[in-house]
Amino acid sequence: MLLTRRKLGTAGLILLMLIFMVILSGCGKKSNAEIVPGKVNVVTSFYPIYEFAREIGGDEANVTNLLPTGVEPHDWTPRSKEILNTSKAQLFLYHGAGLEGWVPNFLKGLGSDAVVKPVEVSQGVSLITAEGDDGHHHGEEAAEHEDHNEGSEAAAESSHHIDPHTWVSPKSAKIIAENIKNSFIEVDPDHQADYESRYAELAKKLDDLDAKFSTELAGTNKKEIVVSHQAFGYLCRDYGLTQHAIMGLSPDAEPRAQDIVALSKTVQEEGIQYIFFEELVSDRLAKTLANEAGVKTLVLNPVEGLTKEQEKNGENYFTLMEKNLQNLLLALQ
Structure with a gap:
């Protein structure tokens, strides 16, 4: 009986040592995972x-x-x-x-x-x-x-x-x-x-996307968009649009009360039907403005990163930009 226990103890010790070695080797691989020799x-x-x-x-x-x-x-x-x-x-x-x-x-x-x-x-x-x-x-x-x-x-x-x-x-x-x-x-x-x-x-894919944005946005009746975060200046410059942002260049720059009032007035004067918000930052202010102005909300993605769901679904720069174009066309019709 004692011998059996000793054998089990030795076997258990060996098993523990093997597990420990696997864990150590795993840790080593993980810490160096970012660097691959030969690439x-x-x-x-x-x-x-x-x-x-x-x-x-x-x-x-x-x-x-x-x-x-x-x-x-x-x-x-x-x-x-x-x-x-x-x-x-x-x-x-x-x-x-x-x-x-x-x-x-x-x-x-x-x-x-x-x-x-x-x-x-x-x-x-x-x-x-x-x-x-x-x-x-x-x-x-x-x-x-x-x-x-x-x-x-x-x-x-x-x-x-x-x-x-x-x-x-x-x-x-x-x-x-x-x-x-x-x-x-x-x-x-x-x-x-x-x-x-x-x-x-x-570059060919980017040229094709550029051509599609140019052609389709040129045919819209409206050219003004209201966004939560001032992230669309280059898009607007290159395709003849004007952005009105609730927040500044940073998505957590808080707007002043008079800015919200002025934006609400712009929404009504320009006949804007949608306020754009983003998925990686809070949509609270966009929805507040939309409720005050009696309009809807839509996503306009600055493609700063993927959500976990987007990554899981195989989304990328091009799929997100295509969705941006479709939402812009809906908002500017």
Whole structure:
């Protein structure tokens, strides 16, 4: 009996040791999951850059997105683990133009021995400046962007802020995609033809989307939209629309009472039938304004990230932008 117990005890100990080794090996794999030897390891700051980098990088790239699913990018900040993993990658692709207020400190935290090449992918986009406070003090990063973009002196004025939501227009998204392609070629010139080929496919899809927005929005009777968050400046500029935002450039910049009153008046004067809201931020103010003005609500997605449900359903930049177009056509008829 004693021998049997001893045998069971030994067997149990061996089993426990095996389980412990499996757990340890699992932990090791998990901590290094972001870096894959033999591939171009790329870290992106938020969803649209992640999607474009995966399309262009193809099999040659291992792309990791910093921003978790379902999180709005304006208020997210990285942890030390993200800084460590990024320092081991070949590319860190971020948007810039003031979107990620954490980037300057993040870049300093990478350390002088880091091999990663940081790339601001909005370079070359003709930037829009907007009046009012964006709710985040992004001046440092925005000012750095301005050194590379001409004709935006107004952005230096304290009452003006750069609108960072460039990717919401397919025209600007194509510039971003080209910058991503060029960054891949710079760190991995041996696969230039592959990157060029995949970029050409992505650029064609963006051109087709651009043409569809141009053609279909040109035929609408109305041109004014009311949105919860001032994220559609580039879309409006490129397709002849005007946005009226309940909140500022940041989705948590609280509006003043007189702003709501003025917007309610605009809704009535312009015959606006829909107030647009977003899925990643609260729809409270949009629904309040809609109730006051006696109108309906619709989704207009700034494509800053996917919800968990959208990710599960295989949604992407193009499917979300197609839905945006259909909702715009409904609201502007």
